[in-house]
Amino acid sequence: MIKKCLFPVAGYGTRFLPATKSMPKEMLPLVNKPLVQYGVEESIEAGLKEVAFVTGRGKRSIADHFDISYELEHQIAGTGKEKYLSSIREVLDKGTFMMTRQREMKGLGHAILTGECLIGNEAFGVILSDDLCLNKGDEGVMAQMVKLYNQFRCSIVATMEVPADQIEKYGVIAGEDMGNGLYRVSNMVEKPKPEDAPSNLAVIGRYILTPDIFDIIRDTPPGKNGEIQLTDALMTQAQNGCVLAYKFRGKRFDCGSVPGFIEATNYVYEHIYSEE
Numbered sequence: 432m433i434k435k436c437l438f439p440v441a442g443y444g445t446r447f448l449p450a451t452k453s454m455p456k457e458m459l460p461l462v463n464k465p466l467v468q469y470g471v472e473e474s475i476e477a478g479l480k481e482v483a484f485v486t487g488r489g490k491r492s493i494a495d496h497f498d499i500s501y502e503l504e505h506q507i508a509g510t511g512k513e514k515y516l517s518s519i520r521e522v523l524d525k526g527t528f529m530m531t532r533q534r535e536m537k538g539l540g541h542a543i544l545t546g547e548c549l550i551g552n553e554a555f556g557v558i559l560s561d562d563l564c565l566n567k568g569d570e571g572v573m574a575q576m577v578k579l580y581n582q583f584r585c586s587i588v589a590t591m592e593v594p595a596d597q598i599e600k601y602g603v604i605a606g607e608d609m610g611n612g613l614y615r616v617s618n619m620v621e622k623p624k625p626e627d628a629p630s631n632l633a634v635i636g637r638y639i640l641t642p643d644i645f646d647i648i649r650d651t652p653p654g655k656n657g658e659i660q661l662t663d664a665l666m667t668q669a670q671n672g673c674v675l676a677y678k679f680r681g682k683r684f685d686c687g688s689v690p691g692f693i694e695a696t697n698y699v700y701e702h703i704y705s706e707e
């Protein structure tokens with residue numbers, strides 16, 4: 432059974448400067464809840480209750496968010512304002528939280544390798560909290576992927592169809608169609624030109640990884656921008672073993688970009704916050 436989920440949250444969030452100068456991108460609120468809490472709720476819903484953060488300098492408020500604030504609890508105890516804390520209290524009751532720091536931002540692959548000390552030798556989920564995934568009234572994307580892992584026991588990447596003019600922003604897969612939105616991955620390309628893209632299926636920030644990925648990342652040389660790319664390691668894993676791509680059910684918002692963040696804010700306000 433998978434119990435752990437890794438959250439790489441060490442990135443600089445330069446696209447949100449100056450907001451992210453002294454505040455982590457992951458703490459930017461979508462209406463009233465920080466981005467990272469949506470991801471953690473998705474993880475806990477999927478049964479991955481051991482939450483592991485790979486943080487960096489200036490990200491201390493993430494650790495504080497997933498801890499009790501005694502002063503605040505004391506201040507609002509017995510008042511009508513307690514309801515505003517209910518969602519984070521529920522997360523704290525259900526989950527356990529661990530952290531380690533990525534000292535140099537050498538890419539997503541490197542961030543995941545940094546998390547090895549928290550994961551050990553077991554399969555684990557990965558959530559990039561700046562990719563917000565919502566599936567209102569139905570199971571979340573990570574829960575869908577855990578079910579598939581229990582059936583196939585190999586690494587799984589979440590994918591979605593994207594138009595050709597957007598493909599350059601993503602890692603893109605080629606693979607054999609196994610039906611029911613599943614593909615056996617044969618090739619992966621990071622940020623291809625539209626004419627070089629092997630398909631229209633883009634990888635988004637949800638993964639289940641088997642622990643052999645750590646050794647593979649260790650042997651993966653830096654790729655684009657001198658960063659250690661998870662895509663390169665997954666490509667090796669796909670060639671030597673098995674990686675599945677899964678076209679998930681639900682909506683995804685690119686909250687790492689300003690337009691995606693605004694779109695997500697409007698959606699959450701209209702369809703989630705207003706109906707709570």
Ligand code: UTP
Pocket residue numbers: 439440441442443444445446447456485533535536537538539541542559560561687
């Ligand atoms: P991004 O590519 O969105 O980078 O990283 P970023 O630094 O967060 O944002 P910009 O591009 O500067 O605006 C994708 C995910 O991988 C994590 C980020 O925190 C984000 O969740 N990441 C990336 C790390 O944890 N460490 C890294 O070295 C790189």
